[in-house]
Amino acid sequence: DADVTQTPRNRITKTGKRIMLECSQTKGHDRMYWYRQDPGLGLRLIYYSFDVKDINKGEISDGYSVSRQAQAKFSLSLESAIPNQTALYFCATSDPRTGRYEQYFGPGTRLTVT
Amino acid sequence: AQKITQTQPGMFVQEKEAVTLDCTYDTSDQSYGLFWYKQPSSGEMIFLIYQGSYDEQNATEGRYSLNFQKARKSANLVISASQLGDSAMYFCAMRGGGGYQKVTFGIGTKLQVIP
Numbered sequence: 001d002a003d004v005t006q007t008p009r010n011r012i013t014k015t016g017k018r019i020m021l022e023c024s025q026t027k028g029h030d031r032m033y034w035y036r037q038d039p040g041l042g043l044r045l046i047y048y049s050f051d052v053k054d055i056n057k058g059e060i061s062d063g064y065s066v067s068r069q070a071q072a073k074f075s076l077s078l079e080s081a082i083p084n085q086t087a088l089y090f091c092a093t094s095d096p097r098t099g100r101y102e103q104y105f106g107p108g109t110r111l112t113v114t
Numbered sequence: 115a116q117k118i119t120q121t122q123p124g125m126f127v128q129e130k131e132a133v134t135l136d137c138t139y140d141t142s143d144q145s146y147g148l149f150w151y152k153q154p155s156s157g158e159m160i161f162l163i164y165q166g167s168y169d170e171q172n173a174t175e176g177r178y179s180l181n182f183q184k185a186r187k188s189a190n191l192v193i194s195a196s197q198l199g200d201s202a203m204y205f206c207a208m209r210g211g212g213g214y215q216k217v218t219f220g221i222g223t224k225l226q227v228i229p
Contacts, residue, residue: 033217042118042205042219043159090159100147100166101209103217105159 003027006091006106013081014114021076021109023091031094032074033103034058034066036087043090049074081113116141116210120220127196128228134181135191135223137206143167147209148189150180153222154202162204165189193225201227 004025013019023032030051035043045058047066055068063085067075078085088110092103117140127133139148150162165173165180173180181190189208193200206220 040221042221043207044219045217088157092159096215100164101215101217102149102161102164103159104161105151108157108159110157 004091004093004104004106006089006109008109009107010110012112012114015082017081019078019081019111021078021089021091021111023074023076023106025072025091025093025104025106027093027095027104028071029093029095029104030071031096031101032068033092033094034064034074034076035090035092036060036085037090037108038087046076046089078111078113081111083113086111086113116143116146116208116216116218118206118208118218118220120206120223122223124224124226126226126228127193127200129198130195132192132194133196133225135193135204135206135225137189137191137220139187139189139206139208141208141210143211145211147215148180148182149207149209149217150178150189150191151205151207151219152202153205154199159205163191196227198227198229201225 007022033048034046049055049068065077091106094103119138146167148165152160163175165182177194179192203222205222210216
């Protein structure tokens, strides 16, 4: 089984709808992240969490919110989806104990807002 | 502020040949880390290799090596003996110092391996 899972894998929604993307991990990592990927722009950080009580905004948090329900679960919500939020969304985890902080990614959620 | 630059939008390489993907970075941190990730057409992001700013030797992981030139602020990925399965997008990324260790990604290079 994958260490980092995301649901749904694909989603089409309409403008104005609320949508939640979920992420679960079995790696036991405290740090979790949400990124979006747009063609030609690489990955941009939306939110990150160092533990259940520590949640921080990334570089593009407007229009998004998150919830860290447990060490293993980190959800991303779009309160009122708009077409320019159409993107590939990744959840990632990292373990600072390695000293490298490399990130392990989920398979991604492809979101389309019409 | 930290920045990653990947100037090669696309590269071609013949199967079994070596290829170098370029990455330059900019940061004011003394302690930082550099990564390369692979994204196949299936979409997942796969961690390939890591180089710490204080590591004296270039990192190697199997057929991947990172050519780290600190004075030039470059961290090129070298793939030896290319295989068809190496066809993918490759992203260079940097982790900064401090409590957050912010990670910045480049825009990627698309590598195509030709039989």
